[in-house]
Amino acid sequence: MIRSASAWRRAGPAGLDFGLAALIAGAALVLLWLPPAPRSGSSPVSLVLVLAATLPLVRRRQHPYPVFVIVGMAALAHVALGYQNDFPVTFGVLVALFTVAQYSPRRLAWIAAAQVALLLPVNFGLDWSHQHQVVLSDIPFNYGLFVSAWVLGDDLRQRRLRLRELQARAVRMEEEHAERLRRARDLERVRISRELHDVIAHSVTVMVVQAGGARRIARQQPGQAERALEEIERVGRAAMSDTRRLLGLTRDGGEGPIEPPQPRLADLPQLVERTRGTGIEVELSISGEQRQLPEGLELSAYRIIQESLTNVIKHSGARSARVVVDFLADELRVEVTDDGSQAATGDGMGHGLIGIRERAELYGGTVVARATEGRGWRVTARLPLGAEA
DSSP: OHHHHHHHHHHHHHHHHHHHHHHHHHHHHHHHTSTTOGGGGGOHHHHHHHHHTTGGGGGTTTSHHHHHHHHHHHHHHHHHTTOOOOHHHHHHHHHHHHHHHHHSOHHHHHHHHHHHHHHHHHHHHHHHHHHOOOOTTHHHHHHHHHHHHHHHHHHHHHHHHHHHHHHHHHHHHHHHHHHHHHHHHHHHHHHHHHHHHHHHHHHHHHHHHHHHHHHHHTTTOHHHHHHHHHHHHHHHHHHHHHHHHHHTSOOOSOOOOOOSOOOOGGGHHHHHHHHHTTTOEEEEEEEEOOOOOOHHHHHHHHHHHHHHHHHIIIIIOOSEEEEEEEEOSSEEEEEEEEOSOHHHHOSOSSSSHHHHHHHHHHTTOEEEEEEOSSSOEEEEEEEEGGGGO
16 A cells, blocks of 8 residues: 555656546446446446546646536536436536636636536436436535535636746745845955955055165165065065956956055054944954965955954944954964844845955955854954965
8 A cells, every 4th residue: 555655646646637537437437337327337328428527537637628628518418318427427527627727727717617607507407307306406506516616726726826926936036136146246356356456556566666776775785685675575476466366356347546555454453443433342352473464365354354343333233342363373363253133143145244255265265154152143264374375
């Protein structure tokens, strides 16, 4: 029995329709030989009409209206020739009408309903003329059955259409969400590329000034000239690294004015003071061996902290926050923790986390944003210091 049920599930709707048609046809054939009308079972015409009124249900989903017409006309012809329609035949017509209401266009469903409404009195008249067994209560009872079958099928059709509409809407929303994410990433990359452009321009300016100074003092002060050349080499390597990253970003093709040098980690106290001005208590902690880092990497770390504090101000409802900058041997770790609402800052969409991740990934880093124990939110970014090479 378990294997049989599993086989029916694998067969799908077609298998279910085959089983339903076989069951209805089998029940109708059995009743042909039972009282009170055993003579029907001996008639080939009755046998053919009963099979015509049941077996086409196998294709009810593929051709709902033609199947309804075949089944209904076969049942009506069976009565017109003087045979009695037992309940399995009537049930086959009910299933056919239900299927039309469920799967056919609304126009065909209404046509089928009208045909049933018009032909039921004909069926009763024929049955009365041959069998003399129709009573007045049969009329509202049968109309109630067919109306119920049609209403149930129509309700399922409307539910299916609503489900398809919801699925299509979900697909559209998912596509729009992906498009918003893509646009947000593109805008953030454009912003980062402009900032890196300014960093590179500043580095080249420093290199030009240092090279000019080294050329002027090369003969009189060779030691100082060598130090200037070392600085040129260091700045040049950092500029080359930033240039490679810049080429990997999407550019908008526009050229704006070169802005002043971008903020660095040394400007964090001013950023913290501005945040405190909003009423949030901010603690700044810098640990480890502080050393000079490439401007682009420092800019990314600064922006990550700035975006995190912006999230705290706008979305968390926090009373306090803590900023940690840790200079480790092989990486720079920055962390911003607040005691605000986890739900307000944890959705990851439109609250700066896109930009934070883009900036960290630009330097081969990672970002983890998660709720803290109890109440609050923590953003931790790790930027490998090997990215400066």
